[in-house]
Amino acid sequence: MRAVRVVRRSTGGVLPSWIDEEFAVDHFSLSEARAVAVSRQRLGGAGSYESVLRAAGCIQLDTISAVRRAHESSLLARGVPVSEVENSLIARSRPVAFEYWAHALSLIDIELWPYFAFRRRSYRALEREVPGGESAVRDLRVLLGEHGSIDAGHLPEGATHRRAPGSTGWDPRSDHKRALDYLLNIGEVTCVERDGFRRVYRSAADAVPAGLFRDASDDECVDRLVSVALANLGVATVDDVADYFRIKQARVRASLERMEVPRVAVESWDKAAYRDPGLTDVPEVDASPTALSMFDTLVWHRGRLERLWGHDWRIEIYVPQKKRTFGYWCMPVVVGSEIPGRLALRRRDGRLSVEAAEWAWSDREPLREALRGVAEWTGAKPKWECRVRRLRR
Structure with a gap:
């Protein structure tokens, strides 16, 4: 564990301008900040799908499979066996993740369901009219009641319309798909499994474990997600923390102040950074390529x-x-x-x-x-x- 190096602007004049004469902060060299950043990512080792996701909070999803899909690459880089990675999206008796908007569309630790309530509430507030129409929503509720779970193949019109030749700026989703996306955004339905790479939708009340099916307050949501982001970044600017779950910077800044997260200086960074309170040393990093x-x-x-x-x-x-x-x-x-x-x-x-x-x-x-x-x-x-x-x- 290295000793904390407290610095002031008066010591050499090379520190960022945001540090005033009387404000003392911990200082990290660039090489130390790199070591912290990599160590917090748990590369290599011998992880499991659940342990990696639980620690990371979210893993980005993407359809492109030029090498492996995005979530697969992230898991493989952290030592999850290929066989387990290939079965990561299958149905389970207790879900590990739900799919939702985090950094982008992501697999999110199921334990964080209560803390995305602020985003679900924001989607409800944004829509003056239900996308796809109330009749499409009623149809979807009937389908879910009949089948328990549905995918795009259950939608009466399918998932997409055929795009008119030469048309641009037109939403190709069918009314039922637009309504289904809306229900996912507001938390009435969720996706906790896939069939191949096809989403399977279920009522959130049925899919999310009972102890987690609740909504935290906005401040609780942001504080929890900021804490998860900091734990995975180690040392980070407000922008870094905000980007992790795509939370507005003003909310992140308020959360950091509310939780009294310590500020730090990082060599060559011209903005204030923050240190995860759980960071007590700068580790030696010996991760294999x-x-x-x-x-x-x-x-x-x-x-x-x-x-x-x-x-x-x-x-x-x-x-x-x-x-x-x-x-x-x-x-x-x-x-x-x-x-x-x-x-x-x-x-x-x-x-x-x-x-x-x-x-x-x-x-x-x-x-x-x-x-x-x-x-x-x-x-x-x-x-x-x-x-x-x-x-x-």
């Missing part, structure tokens, strides 16, 4: 990625191929507390194609080790289709 999805909690906030590691990387899956600066599916590679490079990978025809690679170190063995790890996750054989470019910062 691991490739991450850009949807992973460690790197999903691009501003934080740049502040900590100096990388301005972006997702380029929606960028035309000729305009991409790197590749379709970027995977940053973490080695210890450093991110010395990245891979652009794509799984197809039993091969794991390396379409692009950048690396800062002369020793490339960690890059190859990270690639071998992804190959094990996919059961595909790596195939290099590029040279490794020198990553310059």
Whole structure:
């Protein structure tokens, strides 16, 4: 455990302007902040789906499966066995997660159901008219009563309309799908399992364990989610904390003050940061090389990625191929507390194609080790289709 280093602006004049002459704060070097950030993400090891989700609070979902789906990559990077990852979304006697809006559409720890009440209330307040219409809502309630659970195949009109040729800006969802999404947003229905990758919807009153089926107050909700975010970030700005569950910064700032979370200074950061109260030391990080999805909690906030590691990387899956600066599916590679490079990978025809690679170190063995790890996750054989470019910062 390193000693807390208390600093003031008067000691050298190199600290951020928000620290006044009399306000003393703990100070973290950039390398220490990196070590804290990585250690809080529990990379490697031997986790389980439930333990990883319980600790992280949420894991982002995404349909793209260029290598593995987003939630699968996050679980695999934390040591969850492939067989367990592949069964993570199946029905269980007691649900582990529910799907809802967090950082984005995410798997959220079922224990946090009461603390998303503030968001459910906000959706109720936003809608002056029920999307899809009251008759669609009545139809859905009848279907749920008859079947217990439903998916898109139960909807009378299906999930989508056919888009008219040349039309733009038109919501393709059928009225029943719009109504179903509304019921999910306000918490009347929820999704705690999938059939393959198809959502299965149930009444929230039936799906959520009885002890958790309640609504916390707005302040309780925000305080709990801010605490979860801080526990996973370690040291973070207001923006970092807000981004984790996509909570308004004003609410986060009020919560941090209400809970009296200690402020800290981080080398080269021009904004105040906050330290998780449970952080008592700066750990030694010796994580083996691991490739991450850009949807992973460690790197999903691009501003934080740049502040900590100096990388301005972006997702380029929606960028035309000729305009991409790197590749379709970027995977940053973490080695210890450093991110010395990245891979652009794509799984197809039993091969794991390396379409692009950048690396800062002369020793490339960690890059190859990270690639071998992804190959094990996919059961595909790596195939290099590029040279490794020198990553310059």
